[in-house]
Amino acid sequence: MKRLxxxxxxxxxxxxxxxxxxxxxxxxxxxxxxxxxxxxxKHLQDIEGGGDEIIIGNMETLxxxxxxxxxxxxxxxxxxxxxxxxxxxxNRMTEYCNYYEIIRDCNIVIGNLxxxxxxxxxxxxxxxxxxxxxxxxxxxRMYCDAPEEGVQQLGVPIVDRFDIQDRPARxxxxxxxxxxxxxxxxxxxxxxxxDLFIFKEYITKCWLARxxxxxxxxxxxxxxxxxxxxxxxxxxxxxxxxADVIQAENDRKGEVIIRTHINNAxxxxxxxxxxxxYINGRPxxxxxxxLFGDEPQKDVRYGVCVGAKRLNGKTPEMRVRLSEIVLMLxxxxxxxxxxxxxxxxxxxxxxxxxxxxxDLTEATLPAVRGGGRITADARGNALTPLMQxxxxxxxxxxxxxxxxxxxxxxxxxxxxxxxxxxxxxxxRRYMYTAPIYKGDVDLNPQMxxxxxxx
Amino acid sequence: xxxxGLATGCKYNxxxxxxxxxxxxxxxxxxxxxxxxxxxxxxxxxxxYNQYLEQNK
Numbered sequence: 001m002k003r004l005x006x007x008x009x010x011x012x013x014x015x016x017x018x019x020x021x022x023x024x025x026x027x028x029x030x031x032x033x034x035x036x037x038x039x040x041x042k043h044l045q046d047i048e049g050g051g052d053e054i055i056i057g058n059m060e061t062l063x064x065x066x067x068x069x070x071x072x073x074x075x076x077x078x079x080x081x082x083x084x085x086x087x088x089x090x091n092r093m094t095e096y097c098n099y100y101e102i103i104r105d106c107n108i109v110i111g112n113l114x115x116x117x118x119x120x121x122x123x124x125x126x127x128x129x130x131x132x133x134x135x136x137x138x139x140x141r142m143y144c145d146a147p148e149e150g151v152q153q154l155g156v157p158i159v160d161r162f163d164i165q166d167r168p169a170r171x172x173x174x175x176x177x178x179x180x181x182x183x184x185x186x187x188x189x190x191x192x193x194x195d196l197f198i199f200k201e202y203i204t205k206c207w208l209a210r211x212x213x214x215x216x217x218x219x220x221x222x223x224x225x226x227x228x229x230x231x232x233x234x235x236x237x238x239x240x241x242x243a244d245v246i247q248a249e250n251d252r253k254g255e256v257i258i259r260t261h262i263n264n265a266x267x268x269x270x271x272x273x274x275x276x277x278y279i280n281g282r283p284x285x286x287x288x289x290x291l292f293g294d295e296p297q298k299d300v301r302y303g304v305c306v307g308a309k310r311l312n313g314k315t316p317e318m319r320v321r322l323s324e325i326v327l328m329l330x331x332x333x334x335x336x337x338x339x340x341x342x343x344x345x346x347x348x349x350x351x352x353x354x355x356x357x358x359d360l361t362e363a364t365l366p367a368v369r370g371g372g373r374i375t376a377d378a379r380g381n382a383l384t385p386l387m388q389x390x391x392x393x394x395x396x397x398x399x400x401x402x403x404x405x406x407x408x409x410x411x412x413x414x415x416x417x418x419x420x421x422x423x424x425x426x427x428r429r430y431m432y433t434a435p436i437y438k439g440d441v442d443l444n445p446q447m448x449x450x451x452x453x454x
Numbered sequence: 455x456x457x458x459g460l461a462t463g464c465k466y467n468x469x470x471x472x473x474x475x476x477x478x479x480x481x482x483x484x485x486x487x488x489x490x491x492x493x494x495x496x497x498x499x500x501x502x503y504n505q506y507l508e509q510n511k
């Protein structure tokens with residue numbers, strides 16, 4: 001009997017063997033260059049397949065940004081988009097966590113591949129630095145206030161290496177911007193040229209230009225934009241090819257430097273069909289249409305953007321295009337006091353967009369319109385005719401590309417309201433800056449939440 | 455006792471101990487009742503759009 005009890009006890013103990021097995025089942029801990037490359041390939045596949053909502057963004061990302069902005073008029077019809085920015089407060093906290101999950105993956109790659117000498121290791125490292133830099137750029141734009149000169153502002157937590165126990169507090173905005181530029185430059189220095197890893201030198205330079213533009217580093221931004229325009233190998237698309245370039249469902253064409261959703265690896269085309277329907281549930285605002293003047297049909301962008309019943313006609317995809325670089329350069333020149341060079345860039349773009357256009361000169365610039373939502377530029381100065389002209393061209397050019405929300409934020413963060421189901425909802429100034437994940441703020445007393453969120 | 459041990463399969467609790475009970479979401483701002491002037495602005499936007507549709511049939 002005693003022997004039987006011992007045998008049965010041993011059998012029971014054998015059934016408990018798994019309790020010592022603490023390895024995650026079914027996963028490989030990376031060690032070779034190729035295994036670390038697969039960590040990045042997961043994110044690259046999301047970008048190419050259109051499933052990435054975080055790094056470059058996709059149609060879903062775009063629909064949220066356009067829902068918060070005013071190119072589509074929610075006072076006519078809210079439709080199925082989010083009514084205004086206040087509806088997205090909690091979604092933005094989830095996205096904050098998603099950004100840091102991607103940063104974690106990049107840190108794992110950087111921490112292990114830095115110093116390895118193979119071409120593959122260098123390319124994967126370049127990709128990891130680029131993606132991490134882009135994540136930080138997105139975090140700064142979404143979770144920090146628009147830069148103000150001479151004021152110390154809150155940035156985002158800088159997570160430099162993978163450490164499961166680390167809980168960094170928020171850096172300053174200046175530190176966050178410097179860190180972002182450092183990451184992007186590290187990627188650029190590696191001169192990665194493999195299309196497989198997407199973020200080649202001149203593509204990453206676009207994000208360096210964007211970061212410096214957001215940070216109001218006009219001199220530095222102008223130099224990078226000039227480099228991209230002169231040496232990037234891209235040309236502005238003409239009026240004749242514009243529609244084909246912009247409306248391409250899955251191809252990168254013409255002046256498009258990078259875009260998402262170049263294949264259907266994410267198998268989300270059925271879902272994107274719904275998103276396009278949601279966007280077309282809210283008409284384009286009258287203010288936007290008026291930008292095209294008395295002969296709108298002469299501007300190729302009008303025909304692309306404004307569809308039947310004044311609903312969106314443009315293929316809504318996240319892209320970086322040479323037009324954006326030209327517009328950034330124009331604004332940089334403006335803030336540097338080089339009005340003639342700013343006009344030169346503006347006219348260069350307008351010639352490729354408007355049939356029979358007459359170049360703008362300082363004398364012929366239209367006067368500043370009253371009653372606009374934006375009344376001050378990024379530096380807080382009142383609009384001038386040239387600044388208004390740059391903003392108008394930017395709004396027409398980058399319509400339905402996720403730009404308008406950040407333009408509103410960058411240029412004064414104006415407050416405005418919409419009426420939905422009989423109640424008024426106001427986009428308050430604080431809503432332009434999304435909340436940091438509440439769980440981090442509650443657990444770490446050194447982590448300050450953005451103003452307005454309780 | 456041995457049979458009881460076999461029957462339980464000797465599972466272990468994988469969940470870490472709960473350390474806090476804080477909510478992780480914020481209350482969304484409430485809407486306000488619009489004034490008559492504000493409702494008029496919305497009506498004007500809708501009328502302008504309807505007029506656009508009429509003119510562009």
